[in-house]
Each structure stands twice: as structure tokens, then as C-alpha cells.
Amino acid sequence: MPNPSRRVAVVGLGPIGRKVVEALDQGIDGLVLAAVSAQDPAKHGDFLAKLKRSPAVLPIDDLFAAADIVIECAPSKLVRSIVIPFVSRGKTAIVLSVGALLENEDLIALARQNGGQIVVPTGALIGLDAVTAAAEGNIQSVRMVTRKPLNGLAGAPYLVENNIDIAGITEPLKIFEGTARDAAKGFPANLNVAVALSLAGLGPDRTTLQIWADPTVTRNVHRVEVESDSARFSMTIENIPSENPKTGRITALSVIAYLRKQGSALRVGT
Structure with a gap:
């Protein structure tokens, strides 16, 4: 049956x-x-x-x-x-x-x-299978760089608390650099991808992240670089936003x- x-x-x-x-x-x-x-x-x-x-x-x-x-x-x-x-x-x-x-x-x-x-x-990320596999061995570093259109970052607590105004910028602006744990606190609606990456690999305190507000992009762009004893690899994904600009389709x-x-x-x- x-x-x-x-x-x-x-x-x-x-x-x-x-x-x-x-x-x-x-x-x-x-x-x-x-x-x-x-x-x-x-x-x-x-x-x-x-x-x-x-x-x-x-x-x-x-x-x-x-x-x-x-x-x-x-x-x-x-x-x-x-x-x-x-x-x-x-x-x-x-x-x-x-x-x-x-x-x-x-x-x-x-x-x-x-x-x-x-x-x-x-x-909205790419390559979690590869990171999970690498974590069965030894990972030395996991680094992620995220670039987002301005409307995808609007209202993020980190921007509000630090009085960072991105509304009128005309060039890419780095607005955050730190750990995945801190990014999750400062950008709770934007950086679930970074936390997923950290949970697959080195953890939230050893996974490093840059976030850029970028008026030149229309997609949420994530680049991941991993160094491990089994492989060195980099991955980039450009996600088309859904009706909610903070989330990819x-x-x-x-x-x-x-x-x-x-x-x-x-x-x-x-």
C-alpha cells in the first residue's frame, strides 16, 4: 500500500x-x-x-x-x-x-x-551542498559579499541605528562588514542567506560578510568564497527580486x- x-x-x-x-x-x-x-x-x-x-x-x-x-x-x-x-x-x-x-x-x-x-x-543562495560537504573536512574561511538594490535594504535596523542614508547615493556604498551573526541582527529581512551559509559551514561567528548598497544593480547579488582542505571554490548568484524587494524569486x-x-x-x- x-x-x-x-x-x-x-x-x-x-x-x-x-x-x-x-x-x-x-x-x-x-x-x-x-x-x-x-x-x-x-x-x-x-x-x-x-x-x-x-x-x-x-x-x-x-x-x-x-x-x-x-x-x-x-x-x-x-x-x-x-x-x-x-x-x-x-x-x-x-x-x-x-x-x-x-x-x-x-x-x-x-x-x-x-x-x-x-x-x-x-x-536564495548557491552551493550549500558544496559547503556542507567541505565542512566534513576542514574549512579555513568562508567569505560572502552581497550587493543589493537600494529598495531591498530600506528600513534595515542597522541603517536606522547608525544613521546611514542610502536614498540618494549614486555609487555603490559598503554599509556593513562583519560576521554573519551581526549581519543577521542588523539586516533581519535581508541576510537569511548569510546565516544559512554560516550554518552549513564555519558557523555565524567565523563567516565574514560585506554588504553593499548598490544603485547600479537590479538584482540581489551574492558572491561566496570558500577555502578548505578539500576544495577552493567561489560562487555568484544574481537573484531577481520577488514582489517583496528584500526576497528573491x-x-x-x-x-x-x-x-x-x-x-x-x-x-x-x-
Whole structure:
């Protein structure tokens, strides 16, 4: 007999959440869209009405009873309330606001104790498989340089706290240099990619980062350089922003690709 489908809940119906919901509604082997949660469900009524099969619309606290997997596509302040009910019951939480994990590291221990799992998809970065493989040996350094259009950085706490005005710049401006941990604090909506990179390799305190506000680019550009005892490699990706300029379109596609792997007869990648 075939295995029953695993039930999936999606929290957040912004550009990423909607893409994931649509893919699940169209059909992914072994999975079924069971529930969604949003801050203002009424706002998304028309979107939900167009789905082939209407999921339950539930508050975050009720999702664990309706689903086996939860996908967080929400503001980072909600990560804890989304993840705990799932991993404490041996279920899976897919987290996109990866930076929040650095402030809630106990969630990893909670998942370990209860047989749950926190999944960080590749998202808007490239080469996490290579970094993960290199980390089985010895990595000497991981360095990342990010360049973003100005509207993708607007309102970042680091800019506000340091009175950095990028609105009128006409040339690229380096606005940050430091660790992935500090970048996650200063740019919580922008640098989940840096945190994912750090978790795959040297950790958030040894992964270094530059951030440039660049009026000459229209895409979110990330370049990663890795030195290890198994390989030296560099990778560059230029992500087209989604409707939310802080997030690349490929982020949602990365989640969908991960979900398809779960029931695939051929699984490519680590």
C-alpha cells in the first residue's frame, strides 16, 4: 500500500507563501496542503478561493494538530511560536527566517530531544551542498559579499541605528562588514542567506560578510568564497527580486524543490 500523504501547513501568504501554496495545491507527490495561517486571513480570501482544494485557515497555535510539516514564510518574530509546537512533537519545521535561529538556538536542542527536524532550504543562495560537504573536512574561511538594490535594504535596523542614508547615493556604498551573526541582527529581512551559509559551514561567528548598497544593480547579488582542505571554490548568484524587494524569486522555488525531493524516486544533491 502507498504511504499516506504527509500534511503540510504554510504560515504567511506573502509572495513566497503564495507560491508554495500554489505548488502544493497543484500537486506534489506524497504531500497535501492541509492548512494555512496568516495575520489577516480575510485579506487573502480571493487567493484561497481560487485553489482547487481549500485548506483550513487556522491560527498558528492550532496548526500542529492539522499538519506534519510546517513551512514558515512569516516575519522572523513568529519563528519561535511556529517551530516549537511541531519539533516538540517530532514533526518538521521548514524555516525561511533563518536569522531567527541564531536568537533561538534552543529550538535545535528541542528538535533533537523530541525527534523533530528544522530544515533550512537552500533559498536564495548557491552551493550549500558544496559547503556542507567541505565542512566534513576542514574549512579555513568562508567569505560572502552581497550587493543589493537600494529598495531591498530600506528600513534595515542597522541603517536606522547608525544613521546611514542610502536614498540618494549614486555609487555603490559598503554599509556593513562583519560576521554573519551581526549581519543577521542588523539586516533581519535581508541576510537569511548569510546565516544559512554560516550554518552549513564555519558557523555565524567565523563567516565574514560585506554588504553593499548598490544603485547600479537590479538584482540581489551574492558572491561566496570558500577555502578548505578539500576544495577552493567561489560562487555568484544574481537573484531577481520577488514582489517583496528584500526576497528573491528563487527562494520560493527552493522550498518547492525541497518538497518535491521528499517523494522523488531520484534525489539529486546532498
